[in-house]
Amino acid sequence: MTYLAKPKFRHPDIEINELGFSHRDYEGSISTLCAGCGHDSISSAIMRACFELSLPPHRIAKLSGIGCSSKTPTYFLGQSHGFNSVHGRMPSVLTGANLANRELIYLGVSGDGDSASIGFGQFAHAIRRAVNMLYIVENNGVYGLTKGQFSATSDKGSKSKKGIDNPDSPIDLVSIAMQLGATFVARSFSGDKDQLVPLIKAGLEHQGAAFIDVISPCIAFNNHQGSTKSFDYVRAHNAELNTLDFITSQAPIGVDYPEGAAQDVRLHDGSTIRLRKLSADYDVHDRGAAMDHIYRLGRSGEIATGLIFIDDEPSDMHARLGTAKKPLNALADRDIVPGSAALAKINAGLR
Amino acid sequence: MPIESVNDFVIRFANVNGSGSASANLLFARSVMRMGVPIAPRNIFPSNIQGLPTWYEVRVTEAGHLGARGGLDMMVAMNPQTWDKDIASIDPGGYLFYDSSRPIPPSKFRDDIVVLGMPLTDIVNRTYTDPRQRQLFKNIIYVGALAALLDIAIEEVEKLIGEQFKGKDKLIAPNLKALHIGYDYARDHFACPIGLRVRRADKIGDRIFVEGNAAAGLGAVYGGATVCAWYPITPSTSLAEAFETYCKRLRVDPETAEKRYAIVQAEDELASIGMVVGAAWNGARAFTATSGPGISLMQEFLGLAYFAEIPAVLFDVQRGGPSTGMPTRTQQSDLLIAAYAAHGDTKHVLLFPRDPGEAFEFGALSFDLADRLQTPIFVMLDLDIGMNQHLCPPFQWDDARALDRGKVMTYEELESGRDFGRYLDVDGDGIPFRTYPGTHPTRGSFFTRGSTRDRYARYTEEGAPYVDNMERLLRKFDTAKTLVPPAILARAAKPTRLGVIHYGSTGPSMDEALQILSARGVHVDALRVRGFPFGPEVTDFIAGHDLVFVVEQNRDAQMRTLLMVECGIDPAQLVPVLHFDGTPITARFIAKAIAEKATSIRPPQQREVLS
Known part of the structure; x- marks a missing residue:
């Protein structure tokens, strides 16, 4: 980590978004993670995505659990309310927060220990409840903060820094999220910002349960020979399904693609993601085929990245519950306290 | 000598769980109430859906003693499984009413009690062909017989049947018929009334008859709760269900059908309290309903809510512990785990309602206290209050009362430049200001965490700010003494x-x-x-x-x-x-x-x- 604060002055030609903010307005405190940590790249990608989408930082709620990844919300979006909750329990806190105010944008940040081990259940249930959120797992296959124990996403046979082979089967959170009905599922790599930033933008725009598994090598404990979550390994086995161009309604991209090589996905705010297909016959709208595809790629030792699945008509928890459009935390007394006349009727029914 | 007592006795029904006896027994209880005589009924039920023994006890008490009395003046023995125990439980001189269709050897009786045998099974088998009808009407028939034996005005029972089946009118006549079969049989075969009698009085007044869980659920509605996250557990389940029932009635927009509440059945108690914490952090009034095992599971979050100062309301409907303990029996054994829930130095605010009346009152109050004190509030019910119907004064609400949202800094205050420190004690009462997420673009945001921080919510591992914060939390707890209902x-x-x-x-x-x-x-x-x-x-x-x-x-x-x-x-x-x-x-x-x-x-x- 560095302990030197960035100077506050700005370049006069600094890039400004629609809200008049520069990327500096999306920064947080200085990261205390190890120099070179993949998680810091993800934080940068989150800041970049929010900046490019011109999201007002204070309308984003960033929630996390416990662990290296869960520390990162401190390091981005300093004007957002943050909640560093309990180990593995971010999904329930986020669900509750979302119930209270459906108008904020919810970003859940978690790790593989937080979501695949202690919080596996909560991860699963938040996804199946269709909580409108972007849930990012910063997946390094290892417990960093406690110095190098295997996590549940470690591949079978992957070697620990101490030279031990992992004997257990891995949990693939992407496959789980697909199975549980997530309506936006992607996987990316912390070292591939060009892929990650548009995926985060699309995930933030998605009006349902969006999940991105970001392979994020642990520079300190899981970047050695024999690890299947090292920078070198991930680069060598990255099977990109597609690359994404994020097209806002203001600035359409004029690039032409050969017939059948591109697929447009329209987002909630009217913008579009244009997918350039790198894998023939891969359809991001076909859940069953996508599950089959990533399973077969996984069996052959490849890591499928890119947008894996999207449902263009997602439902969310509030739609299922039928809650009021106005956020529950903004309802006035008269909207929620029935008063003495109603109580008198209830009393009469209890005699 | 047979017991002689007017308007002061205890009668118990021994039934088989799932046999439809509950509604017949309630009909009996309410008919006594309609005679103007106070009652205190209690369920004694197993952790079972069908087949195991269950009892229902009604204390008839003109003097208005609503606690359990102990002892037994009359047993309605409808369950062969528990016969011996049931017979033994009758006080000397008491009465036994039983189904005499099958011969029972004389050794199975006692000679110091009055035995009233009625061939209930024979009667229903003669009268009905459908097995379910035989079962259900057997229960109504014994209610009719008891009305004759105890001198309860039959027209009061008839009225209740009419009210109960209002809208399903075709059920009224067969129920009345069964009632009269029992009533007439008793009049013809026994010297009615017996020594135990119900005499008309006027001791009910405007009191209501309600379960504590229903009252607490209604209290949550009046307390402004909009988020309920819960996990089913006896004996608290009916509290969350009552909240939903009352919300459907009182909180659904008649034009748009929008719900001004959200209820989530969570995957476990950890998720329940997590959702409550998340919702309350975000400015909604939120609660969970649970029992001791749930409180055990919620410990870590309760420490977070205490330390990060997040409002939360927990209704703990206590049952027999430890472990699974006695899930369908009552106890007051969660005080210590609730008062000091979570690791580290913690203390929590508890409320102790006496009956459904206070369950409603404290249920509503708890949300004001949670917001005012920014901490978890436990409403300590128990199975006896929660799952039994009690006579209590009618619920009251002052329409001039506003919900107390506590110290929440607004956009205007932040905009005016008012200093905001999330953990800054500005008033000397230990209670800091908070902001709801998303209030102001550049002011008032803070990072909520369970780790130590300074008065401005900045992460620190220094000892002095830690001690400063822990001592302020004690000052806040002192403030709570002035806010909880006094003894x-x-x-x-x-x-x-x-x-x-x-x-x-x-x-x-x-x-x-x-x-x-x-x-x-x-x-x-x-x-x-x-x-x-x-x-x-x-x-x-x-x-x-x-x-x-x-x-x-x-x-x-x-x-x-x-x-x-x-x-x-x-x-x-x-x-x-x-x-x-x-x-x-x-x-x-x-x-x-x-x-x-x-x-x-x-x-x-x-x-x-x-x-």
Whole structure:
């Protein structure tokens, strides 16, 4: 980590978004993670995505659990309310927060220990409840903060820094999220910002349960020979399904693609993601085929990245519950306290 | 001699779970109430859906003693599985009503009770062909017979049947028919009425008859709760369900059908409290309903809510512990785990409602307290209050009352430049200001965490800010003493050095026990504690008495421990009176224990006052 604060002055030609903010307005405190940590790249990608989408930082709620990844919300979006909750329990806190105010944008940040081990259940249930959120797992296959124990996403046979082979089967959170009905599922790599930033933008725009598994090598404990979550390994086995161009309604991209090589996905705010297909016959709208595809790629030792699945008509928890459009935390007394006349009727029914 | 008693007896129904007896038994209970005579009914039920024994007890009490009495004047024995035990439980001179269709050997009876056999099975088999009808109408037939035996006006039962099946009118006539089969049979075959009788009185007034869980769920509606996250667990399940029922009635927009509430059945209790914490952090009033095992699971989040200062309301409908314990029996055994929930130094605010009336009142109040104090509030119900119907004064609401949202800094205040430190004690009461997420673009955001931080919510591992924060939390807890409902004093008829402290569902039995004791010349001042932390009235009360009995429904005298620890009381001054077999505490038990201990225990020597 560095302990030197960035100077506050700005370049006069600094890039400004629609809200008049520069990327500096999306920064947080200085990261205390190890120099070179993949998680810091993800934080940068989150800041970049929010900046490019011109999201007002204070309308984003960033929630996390416990662990290296869960520390990162401190390091981005300093004007957002943050909640560093309990180990593995971010999904329930986020669900509750979302119930209270459906108008904020919810970003859940978690790790593989937080979501695949202690919080596996909560991860699963938040996804199946269709909580409108972007849930990012910063997946390094290892417990960093406690110095190098295997996590549940470690591949079978992957070697620990101490030279031990992992004997257990891995949990693939992407496959789980697909199975549980997530309506936006992607996987990316912390070292591939060009892929990650548009995926985060699309995930933030998605009006349902969006999940991105970001392979994020642990520079300190899981970047050695024999690890299947090292920078070198991930680069060598990255099977990109597609690359994404994020097209806002203001600035359409004029690039032409050969017939059948591109697929447009329209987002909630009217913008579009244009997918350039790198894998023939891969359809991001076909859940069953996508599950089959990533399973077969996984069996052959490849890591499928890119947008894996999207449902263009997602439902969310509030739609299922039928809650009021106005956020529950903004309802006035008269909207929620029935008063003495109603109580008198209830009393009469209890005699 | 057969027992002779008018408007003062206990009748118990022994049934098989799932046989449809509950609604017939309730019909009986309500018919007594319609005679103007107060009742105190209680369910004794198994952790089972169908087949195991279940009992329903009705105390008929013109004097208005609403606690369990103990003893039994009449048994309606409808369950062969429990015959021997049921027969043995009848007081000498009491009555047995049973189904005499099958011969029962004389050795299975007692000769010191009055036996009333009625061939119920034969009658229903003769009258009905459908097996389910035979089952259900058998129950209604015995209600009819009891009306004759106990001199209950049959037209009151008829009226109740009419009300019960309003809208399903074709069910009225067959039920009335069954009722009269029983009534007529009893009149023809027994000397009606027997020694136990119900005589018309006018002792109900405007009181309502309701379960504590329903009352607490309604209290949550009036308290402005909009988020309920819960996990099913006996005996709290009906609380969340009542909240939903009342919300459907009171909180659905008639035009748009939008719901002004959200209820999530979580995957477990950890998720329940996590959702409550998330919702309350975000400015909604949120609660969960659970029982002891759920509180055990919620510990980590409760520590977070205490330390990060997030409002939360927990309704703990206590049952017999530890572990799975007695899931369908009552206890007051979660005090310590609730008061000190979570690792590290924590203390939580508890409320102790006595009955459904207070379950409603404290249920609503708890949300104001949670927002005001920014901390979890436990409403400590128990199975006896929660799952039994009790007579209590009608619910009341003052339309001028506004919800107290506590110290929340607004956009305007932030915009005006008012200093905001999330953990800054600006008023000296230990309570800082908070902001709802998303309030202001550049001011008022903060990072919520369970790790240490300074007054401006900045992460720190320094000792001094940690101590500063922990001491402020104690100041806040002191403030809570002034906000929880104060203890209520009931002075004895004569000046006395004996006191008794009690709380929660012990109240009705305690009141009756005090009368019994007073009649025997044992005078005891009583203090009913309604909240924790304890206000000065509690310490003053203890200081004003040589010996103070602490009556509770647990083994380890948990309230006594809280009093000793939090008020620094000499243990010798606090005499435990403990009832913990899972049945509700009775006046007879309390009076006996206090009468014995009052004569046998010497008060501790008065400490010399140093001045």
